[in-house]
Amino acid sequence: GAVEVSVRSPVACWFSAMLNCFGGSVLSSLMLAEPPIAFLAKGTNILLASSVWYLVFYCPQDIFYRCFAFLPVRLLVAGMKEVTRTWKITAGVAHADSHFRDAWLVMVAVGWARGAGGGLISNFEQLVRGVWKPETNELLKMSYPVKVTLIGAILFTLQHSQYLPMARHNLMFLYTVFLVVCKVTMMLTRSATSPFAPFEAALGHMFFGLQKTPSKVKGEGAASSNGSSVCDRSSSEQHRDGAKKRQAKKTE
Secondary structure (H helix, E strand, O other): OOEEOOOOOHHHHHHHHHHHHHHHHHHHHHHOOOOOOHHHHOHHHHHHHHHHHHHHHHOHHHHHHHHHOOHHHHHHHHHHHHHHHHHHHHHHHHHHHHHOOOOHHHHHHHHHHHHHHHHHOHHHHHHHOOEEOHHHOOOOOOOHHHHHHHHHHHHHHHHHOOOOOOOHHHHHHHHHHHHHHHHHHHHHHOOOOOOOHHHHHHHHHHHOOOOOOOHHHHHHHHHHHHHHHHHHHHHHHHHHHHHHHHHHHHHO
């Protein structure tokens, strides 16, 4: 099973937070053979992220966290995060194209890494905190942000290669609106189900023959059959007891 080690070092917590914030830059830099610590050169971004990290975890009475836990503020911050996701994907696709001209897979991979790097690098971030959970690997079971970022990387790669007849700003607008609407809807309904789940199930059944495991159905069937047999046994035993009582009354 997974082994968890509690780490309370402020340095480890800070580095873990920076990996969550700038994981896309680190991962995309590694993929393009660039310095992975290049994000540290942007002092303003580091200072802003460090300030938010400090206020979230060390603000007295958790005042800062309580303010941002207010639902309208949470929705606003979530929408802003989805807007920055679009810009990260487009920047990653353009950056990859500057290194590898018309390399579709490289553009998709770097755009995906730039937009969802915090999720893709989550296992390394867990190791920094002293936690090891291999079952949370995003490549084994992708979360909604990682999936929607991959779709966005494919769309913007097609548009950048001029295979998608749409202007860049129009695609960015439509994609951002889709991200914000889905995110706000999931937050308001408190639903963790991906909106792509029905399409994934249909495509998985069509191309790979994936079906839902019938274990639950079999279990329910076995339980129902056992329940019916128990009911039948109890009814037969009651019938026998009633017959015995009637015979005893007759003898009396």
